[in-house]
Amino acid sequence: MHERIGQEVTARAPRLWDVAHALHREPELAFEEHAAAKLLSGELEDAGFTVRRGVAGMPTAFTAEAGTGGRPRIALLLEYDALPGLGHACGHNLIAAAGLGAALGLQSALLSVSSPVLGGTVMAVGAPAEERGGGKVREVAAGTFDEVDAALMFHPGVNNWSWSPLTxxxxxxxxxxxxxxxxxxxxxxxxxxxxxxxxxxxxxxxxxxxxxxxxxxxxxxxxxxxxxxxxxxxxxxxxxxxxxxxxxxxxxxxxxxxxxxxxxxxxxxxxxxxxANAGYRHFRDNDVLSSRFAQHLRDTGIRLEEPTPGVYLGSSDIGDVSTVVPSIHPFVAILGSDQSDHTPEFAAAAAGAQGRKVMLAAAWAMACTAADVMSEPGLCERAWARQRARAAAGQ
The missing domain is CATH 3.30.70.360 (Alpha-Beta Plaits)
Known part of the structure; x- marks a missing residue:
């Protein structure tokens, strides 16, 4: 199954990079990502996904589903808003393209494989306004994640970390x-x-x-x-x-x-x-899933490590998702650790060769992790057990 997913993602690599570049060329700010939402949801709709636009009362939010319609339901998260004056200096164009690639690759692989133990729903979630406004916070409140068993995304960065210490x-x-x-x-x-x-x-x-x-x-x-x-x-x-x-x-x-x-x-x-606003909750990593993602990413030649103790990297509305659904948010480097995101240099890297390599590797690793949750007996249950344990401990 993993090999088949790799073939499907690789076959789509040129188009996924075109999408990443299109977003990079036309950066849109929070809640103004009309072109991005149209492009991404259109790609999914053309591939046979059932698309619902205007999710949670936001014109630039959407969901797209394919599969059996049952559980497990795996959400692949797409961010696509940019920064004022800096464009995609946080690399959300790569997040969107990777989530798109994971959803399309997984869907195609599922259609090509007949297995009594492989089933469930692939769900792509278009999440606007991570930089300002918190689209995922609104989606959580609207029930978008109520029937979801795992929420997967990656973030380009300057470190290779298996999870994100987000406050x-x-x-x-x-x-x-x-x-x-x-x-x-x-x-x-x-x-x-x-x-x-x-x-x-x-x-x-x-x-x-x-x-x-x-x-x-x-x-x-x-x-x-x-x-x-x-x-x-x-x-x-x-x-x-x-x-x-x-x-x-x-x-x-x-x-x-x-x-x-x-x-x-x-x-x-x-x-x-x-x-003055709802704010963001802190991120709760589900190590059952993040360790599986790291394992798959290692097969592409990228090795993830634990975050540096005591180092925190800001905040994100993925934190709110992680309170209700087993979630991952690894960082994968597109620049060296002596650099930083939210800079012109990072914006350039998000359209460069390392950005392309990381985007495709993350798409494959997320799709493989999702396939594992769908097919491996007990994995989904272990992820939920870890989720409940962290909640009970107040972590």
Missing amino acids: AQVQVQVVFHGRAAHPTGNPTEGVDALAALLQMFGALNMLQRRLAPGGHIQGIITDGGRATNIVPDRAEGLFGLRAATTSALDELVVQVTQCAEGIAAATGTRVEASR
């Missing part, structure tokens, strides 16, 4: 309300909301020093007043919070809120602190 994250909006006054005409009548917000930055700088590994706070001022000769009666800040686990993030939100309330009490202002 939980959320944005918190803090608004201080004071009282306007002339700074020299009647200064004692003013209550400076901006001064309170600046105190907030100082307090959070102290809090940052005490955070556990994976914790982080970064803030900006989004409203600091309108004129220098008016004491600001309103000041607003937006703070990005991260933590190694979702529960630790919840605790950090409480601490930030308490800081704001304390500063308001000390400065005579009134404050409102609230979550």
Whole structure:
């Protein structure tokens, strides 16, 4: 079966690279990926998949299914949004092409093999807005993954890691309300909301020093007043919070809120602190599946390792998927470890020879992992057992 999948992916390699390049040439931002969604869903529809567009209320989201319609149901995730000013500097064009290749290769291999133990549903999930907005968060809430047994994707990077240490994250909006006054005409009548917000930055700088590994706070001022000769009666800040686990993030939100309330009490202002978005949960790797993916990828000449202890790589909405479905999110390098994604150099690599090699290898390894879940007795059950164990342990 694995050999057959390899043949099917290899046969599609030129078209998959054309798709990756088409996405790279025309980068689209979060929730604006109309051309990408049309291209990808069209490729799947032409191959015989049943396509549903506008999933979870998002015009650029879709699902595509093929197979028996039963379980196990394997979701291959496609990301395709780009970064402002940098295009595909996170390599989502490669993620989309690899997911497409895995879905098409697996479907064709299933059609060519007659086996009483091989069955289930191949599902490609078009997931917009990973960089900003969290398309997968909305898809989870809409029930897209309710009948899914495994969610598989890879991410190009600068390390070959079998799983991703992705933190939980959320944005918190803090608004201080004071009282306007002339700074020299009647200064004692003013209550400076901006001064309170600046105190907030100082307090959070102290809090940052005490955070556990994976914790982080970064803030900006989004409203600091309108004129220098008016004491600001309103000041607003937006703070990005991260933590190694979702529960630790919840605790950090409480601490930030308490800081704001304390500063308001000390400065005579009134404050409102609230979550500005749904945020992302931390990623839970399913090592039953990620080890199988690494095993297959090794056959292509790419060896994955465990992540460097204590190193965290941002956040992603795959975290929300991983709370409800056994999931994988390995990193496969297209640049050296002295480089970084979200750079012009990474954008160039996402359209280069190493990007092509990694995309095709990941497509094959994901399709083989999916086939194993469909055919190997007990593998799906072991993945779910691991999922439940991590949830019970609060990991």
